[in-house]
Amino acid sequence: MKILLEHIDKPGIQSIDGYIKNGGYRSVEKALKQLSPDQLVEEVKTSGLRGRGGAGFPTGMKWSFLDKKSDKPKYLVCNADESEPGTFKDRYLMEHIPHLLIEGMIVSSFALTAKTSYIYVRGEMMYIIRILEKAIAEAYAKGYLGKNILGSGYDLDLYVQAGGGAYICGEETALLESLEGKRGNPRNKPPFPAVWGLYGCPTVVNNVETIAAVPWIVNNGGAAYAGIGIGKSTGTKLISACGNINKPGVYEIELGLPVEEFIYSETYCGGIANGRELKAVVAGGSSVPILPKNLILKTANQDARLMSYESLSDGGFISGTMLGSGGFIVFDDQSCIVRNLWNFTRFYHHESCGQCSPCREGTGWMEKVLHRIEHGHGKLTDIDLLVDVAKKIEGKTICPLGEAAAWPVASAIRHFRDEFEAHVRNPESCNARHLHFETAMSH
Amino acid sequence: MENLLKVTIDGKSIEVPPGTTILQAARQLGGNYPPAMCYYSSLKDTGGKCRVCLVKVAQTSETNPRPMPKLVASCLTRVEQGMVVENQSSPEVLEARNGVVEFLLINHPLDCPVCDQAGECDLQNLSYEHGTEGTRYEEQRREFNKIDIGPYVQLHMTRCILCYRCVYAAEQLTDSRVHGVLNRGDVSEISTYIQNAIDKDFSGNIIDVCPVGALTDKTYRFKQRVWFSKPFNAHRSCAKCSGQTIAWMKGDAIIRITARKNAFGEVEDFICNECRFEHKQLSDWTIEGPRDMGEDSVISANKYELPVISPAVNVDAKFVSE
Numbered sequence: 183m184k185i186l187l188e189h190i191d192k193p194g195i196q197s198i199d200g201y202i203k204n205g206g207y208r209s210v211e212k213a214l215k216q217l218s219p220d221q222l223v224e225e226v227k228t229s230g231l232r233g234r235g236g237a238g239f240p241t242g243m244k245w246s247f248l249d250k251k252s253d254k255p256k257y258l259v260c261n262a263d264e265s266e267p268g269t270f271k272d273r274y275l276m277e278h279i280p281h282l283l284i285e286g287m288i289v290s291s292f293a294l295t296a297k298t299s300y301i302y303v304r305g306e307m308m309y310i311i312r313i314l315e316k317a318i319a320e321a322y323a324k325g326y327l328g329k330n331i332l333g334s335g336y337d338l339d340l341y342v343q344a345g346g347g348a349y350i351c352g353e354e355t356a357l358l359e360s361l362e363g364k365r366g367n368p369r370n371k372p373p374f375p376a377v378w379g380l381y382g383c384p385t386v387v388n389n390v391e392t393i394a395a396v397p398w399i400v401n402n403g404g405a406a407y408a409g410i411g412i413g414k415s416t417g418t419k420l421i422s423a424c425g426n427i428n429k430p431g432v433y434e435i436e437l438g439l440p441v442e443e444f445i446y447s448e449t450y451c452g453g454i455a456n457g458r459e460l461k462a463v464v465a466g467g468s469s470v471p472i473l474p475k476n477l478i479l480k481t482a483n484q485d486a487r488l489m490s491y492e493s494l495s496d497g498g499f500i501s502g503t504m505l506g507s508g509g510f511i512v513f514d515d516q517s518c519i520v521r522n523l524w525n526f527t528r529f530y531h532h533e534s535c536g537q538c539s540p541c542r543e544g545t546g547w548m549e550k551v552l553h554r555i556e557h558g559h560g561k562l563t564d565i566d567l568l569v570d571v572a573k574k575i576e577g578k579t580i581c582p583l584g585e586a587a588a589w590p591v592a593s594a595i596r597h598f599r600d601e602f603e604a605h606v607r608n609p610e611s612c613n614a615r616h617l618h619f620e621t622a623m624s625h
Numbered sequence: 626m627e628n629l630l631k632v633t634i635d636g637k638s639i640e641v642p643p644g645t646t647i648l649q650a651a652r653q654l655g656g657n658y659p660p661a662m663c664y665y666s667s668l669k670d671t672g673g674k675c676r677v678c679l680v681k682v683a684q685t686s687e688t689n690p691r692p693m694p695k696l697v698a699s700c701l702t703r704v705e706q707g708m709v710v711e712n713q714s715s716p717e718v719l720e721a722r723n724g725v726v727e728f729l730l731i732n733h734p735l736d737c738p739v740c741d742q743a744g745e746c747d748l749q750n751l752s753y754e755h756g757t758e759g760t761r762y763e764e765q766r767r768e769f770n771k772i773d774i775g776p777y778v779q780l781h782m783t784r785c786i787l788c789y790r791c792v793y794a795a796e797q798l799t800d801s802r803v804h805g806v807l808n809r810g811d812v813s814e815i816s817t818y819i820q821n822a823i824d825k826d827f828s829g830n831i832i833d834v835c836p837v838g839a840l841t842d843k844t845y846r847f848k849q850r851v852w853f854s855k856p857f858n859a860h861r862s863c864a865k866c867s868g869q870t871i872a873w874m875k876g877d878a879i880i881r882i883t884a885r886k887n888a889f890g891e892v893e894d895f896i897c898n899e900c901r902f903e904h905k906q907l908s909d910w911t912i913e914g915p916r917d918m919g920e921d922s923v924i925s926a927n928k929y930e931l932p933v934i935s936p937a938v939n940v941d942a943k944f945v946s947e
């Protein structure tokens with residue numbers, strides 16, 4: 183079952199003509215002419231669609247929190263800042279089928295009574311910005327954007343904004359600050375964007391994939407969408423798969439697909455590369471807990487682990503993880519958990535905005551300790567120190583980057599403590615392996 | 626009074642108007658209110674950054690008896706009817722606060738022996754209560770070069786805890802802000818745009834709002850340990866500000882002028898640069914009398930009503946035991 187990528191291979195789908203030929207922009211006609219904004223919000227509620235940016239918050243509920251009674255303008259902002267290591271689904275969608283996002287933005291803006299909307303695109307992805315700007319120009323020319331869209335009386339202007347070049351600008355309130363032209367520092371919440379968002383006005387921030395699912399829901403009804411998937415994980419999800427697998431890439435899966443099938447089936451990852459064995463998976467982008475083979479394929483209760491919000495988080499942080507943004511990173515039996523963790527912490531250290539003390543200081547501390555362990559200068563007490571520092575960051579920060587930095591550390595040590603100890607006890611073998619990595623990287 | 630909200634903090638209750646934050650309510654209760662390193666009540670938008678004021682909300686409100694899922698910044702979280710808060714009474718809060726203090730200290734140079742702020746430093750005070758004797762931090766500490774930001778203020782970025790107070794102070798007290806935060810994460814720094822001098826009037830107040838010794842008074846550098854000088858309330862008639870200051874004396878000489886601070890360590894009335902930097906003659910000022918620095922201050926340990934003869938005479942028992 184494909185909803186987002188159904189037409190991705192059709193010739194000319196990038197252009198508006200090719201897109202319309204394949205049924206594109208039908209939802210705009212239907213929404214603007216037959217449905218009211220409140221009916222649209224209800225449809226999305228019925229669909230059970232959950233935010234695809236990482237947290238999985240029910241989209242219809244988020245929309246209903248928007249303070250529509252406020253006499254200030256309302257804004258819809260699409261979060262296309264995609265920068266989480268391992269996550270590359272939004273850019274794939276925007277590159278290959280940009281009009282799906284534009285169509286989604288139009289109907290979603292209408293549902294939220296927004297007359298100005300923004301797509302905030304990661305600044306490094308200039309080619310995506312050009313694609314979107316071209317698509318938006320085409321949509322204006324065809325009367326899907328601008329004044330009095332399709333004679334409905336609804337006006338909408340849509341802008342693309344290049345991001346500030348920082349992972350933190352993907353956090354929704356940092357994004358709003360950046361969009362306002364300021365330093366991309368996350369805001370303290372409450373107030374949430376639904377009440378105090380862009381320029382202090384009621385605002386909804388949604389991920390690219392979330393918004394791209396809306397046209398299908400409008401065309402086919404929320405109930406039909408809710409019929410796809412499993413339990414409260416309705417619909418389909420884009421998974422960007424990478425690491426030691428035969429077929430890295432972006433896949434659209436129906437939520438509820440067994441993890442084992444996703445890793446080993448030829449339709450998806452095609453098994454572990456070079457005939458090696460599976461060791462561990464980071465299932466939802468670099469910030470979610472890593473799970474070893476036994477726990478990613480089966481839950482602690484020995485049920486098959488499924489690609490769904492509930493199944494992946496089954497067992498909490500003791501034996502579970504999260505679906506997150508759908509960045510699926512696979513490690514084979516040769517990969518080094520310590521080295522990978524050091525790499526992740528290096529990222530969070532580099533990307534912390536530096537506003538709040540636990541994240542600013544803690545991310546750097548963890549990176550430095552891991553750097554020592556990975557380079558053969560660790561001590562056994564460093565391992566518990568890392569766990570403690572992670573704990574002192576988690577839950578104490580302004581925004582969830584703190585957790586995103588702490589969870590990988592806590593989970594890697596929880597499930598692979600022996601590997602950390604081995605690094606401390608055998609510094610020489612670390613150094614040998616280190617050399618191996620350096621040579622591999624220089625080729 | 627119109628509908629006051631009742632909040633209970635560590636078992637003590639108080640009624641406050643809507644909009645009051647937990648920290649403000651706690652300050653009204655007195656005693657062990659949460660510390661604040663970034664919030665500054667007279668500067669808009671401050672707070673939420675340092676995280677030392679985190680508290681536990683054990684009951685959100687009368688109608689919502691559930692606890693809040695995470696510790697919250699008491700400087701920003703508003704009181705609700707029937708809210709129950711745990712501050713010093715919660716081991717979880719204390720552990721988190723100790724953690725934050727450790728984070729604030731790992732990259733701090735701990736150069737108190739040569740720092741002008743020692744003795745009136747919020748970080749020093751905080752570490753007495755929440756710090757440990759040693760450190761678990763073995764990595765290299767962050768260092769910055771000193772930046773010259775004009776005739777009056779020395780920026781020693783290595784000591785900065787990035788509370789942003791000075792940024793808001795400059796934004797709100799001077800006619801245009803010429804400094805801000807550059808870069809990101811643990812290499813962020815307070816800096817002026819292309820080494821601009823901070824010489825706007827009222828800019829000297831950034832020295833007083835700085836909780837540590839990152840911004841110090843160049844006209845006072847290395848003149849004296851604060852506890853060997855004597856603070857007196859003083860005033861002069863000034864067209865620009867209230868002229869109400871503290872004159873810090875050594876013998877008959879005024880060695881420093883600062884604004885007056887209240888019991889929470891906040892400036893009562895911001896003063897202009899002229900009063901602060903340009904009037905160091907005794908004849909410039911009307912001396913009102915000794916300034917009470919509060920019992921806890923190390924400055925009070927020195928009985929400055931008495932003439933200073935030899936340290937042995939003046940050092941009281943409290944000072945020795947510390």
Ligand SMILES: Cc1cc2nc3c(=O)[nH]c(=O)nc-3n(C[C@H](O)[C@H](O)[C@H](O)COP(=O)(O)O)c2cc1C
Nearest residue numbers: 233234235261263264265352353354388389392582
């Ligand atoms: C550090 C950080 C980075 C984030 N980056 C992104 C991002 O690149 N794209 C995204 O859609 N959401 C990102 N998020 C989540 C957003 O804050 C927000 O929850 C999301 O855009 C909401 O959209 P949704 O409800 O459609 O998922 C990030 C969150 C954090 C804390």
Ligand code: SF4
Nearest residue numbers: 785786788789791835
């Ligand atoms: S220089 Fe002082 S006042 Fe300014 S951010 Fe640093 S610690 Fe705060």
Ligand code: FES
Nearest residue numbers: 673675676678700
């Ligand atoms: S005083 Fe509340 S976070 Fe700094």
